[in-house]
Amino acid sequence: MPSSRGILFKVIALFLFSIMASLVKASAPHVPSYQAVFFRSFFAMPIILIWLAQRHDLRTGLKTQNPFGHLWRGLIGTSAMVMGFSALGILPLPEVTAIGFAAPLFTVILAALLLGETIRIFRLTALAIGLIGVAIIIAPRLTVFELGGIESIMLIGALLALGSAFLRALAVVHVRRLVKTEETAAIVFYFSLTATCASLATIPLGWVWPEPREFVFLISAGLVGGVAQIFLTTGYRYAQASTLAPFDYLSMLFALIIGYFIFAEVPTVATLAGASIVIFAGIMIIYRERKLGLERGKARPTVTPQG
Known part of the structure; x- marks a missing residue:
């Protein structure tokens, strides 16, 4: 049963991405987020290259008609990862995951603004419900205006997670343009390459020498992320995007x-309540898009929860 196999691979990928996020979080107190992005990207590349070679897609993965399109997609995704990894160092993993569910909501808005897609009352309603859920998650962090101190740091973490979700949505919209001329293999490869190079450029900002345990965590994050990308x-290949999309919310359970x-x-309570509302809104949007028969299956596989 191809669909069942596709669902299994998607669930495994989501679990592995959650493991990857926890590995990054474990090293966050000492290792800057932009340095973690390097490990996440660089050590994923061998896994991706071996996978492409086994699929006989290596030549396809290196061929492109739109190099600048890949560059912009890579820079957007890298920025999303930096912000997301920074948030992981500040907020609890479930809260970062819950805020990240705002990405599909932002995708609807950006698709309307940048791609000219029409948003009718059903999706507008779902969008409003979802944004209310996001507001509920973030609301407790707004006490910064009363307390300051640690609360201000927590608010920054929430805003970083929200910014990461927005940039991931922007990456999705950009990928929808890329797939018109580019193969999935090329999008996957050049994203990892761009993220590796962009993160290396942050060395002047100050890198630290990870402790042995942190080295293991960061290298493992890259390897696990690469394997997760392959499973995703x-x-x-075995199931339609509309079939697999609802399983994204298993990330919350894993988190x-x-x-x-x-x-x-x-x-x-705010995290759980807000996440439930956002998930409900997301499922409404998925249902509507499936009913409308929107062809987005080629874009989704190249976007991960970390950019």
Whole structure:
């Protein structure tokens, strides 16, 4: 059953991305986020290259008609990862994950503004509901205006997570343009290459020498991220994007489990309530887009929860 196989691959990919996020989070107190992006991208590249070679897509992965398009997609995705990794160092994993669910909502807005897609009352309603959910998640952090101190840092973390979601949505819209001339293999490869080079350019900002345990965490994050990307992309070969999209929200379950047992993070009522509302809105949008038969399957496989 191809669809069942696609669902299995998608779920495995989401679990691996959650593991990757936890590895980055574990190193965040000492290693800057832009340095973590280098490890995430550089050590994923061998995995991706081997995968492309086995699929006989290596030549396709290196061929492009739109190099500047790949550059912009890479820079947008890299910025999203930097902001997302920074948020992981400040906020609990479930909260960062919940705020990240705003990305599909931003995608609807950006697709209307940049691609001219029509948004009718059903999706407008879902969008409004979803944004209310995001506001509920972030609202407790707004006490910065009363307390300051640690609360101001937490607010910055929430804004970084929200900014990451926005940039990931922008990357999705950009990929929808890229797939008109570019193969999925090329988009996957050049994103990793651009992210590696862009993160290397941050050396003047100040890198640190990771401790042995942090080296293991960061290298593992790259390897796990590369494998997760392969499972994600392969999953879309066996099932339609509209079939797999609802399973994105399993990330919240994985984040709750990892956050509780690894980082001793107990989610707040606001996080759980807001996440539930955002997930409901996201499912409404997925249902509507599936009904409308929007052809977006080629764009989704190249976008991960980290950019």
